[in-house]
Amino acid sequence: MENSGKGLGRGQGQGLGRGGGRGRNKGGAFGTGGFCVCAKCGKKISHRQGEKCTTIKCPVCGHTMIREELLKK
DSSP states (O other): OOOOSSSOOOOOOOOOOTTOSOOGGGGOOOOSOOEEEETTTOOEEEOOTTOOGGGOBOTTTOOBEEEHHHHTO
16 A cells, blocks of 8 residues: 555554663662762762762772662662
8 A cells, every 4th residue: 555645544653662661770760869889999979969970980099980779789
């Protein structure tokens, strides 16, 4: 059948396709509190709202910090 653009479409458009998942952290956010932790030396600092822990370097050893909840998994 040729698609002639006359309103006889057959698809329902319900496939998940790419990007249909819930994203990182199973779709949940960690919130404003919590800590950023260095996976290398263990230094813990308070998480700052609006700033990803992965953009912060450890003040002790210079390694990239990660969110504390991710270390516990």
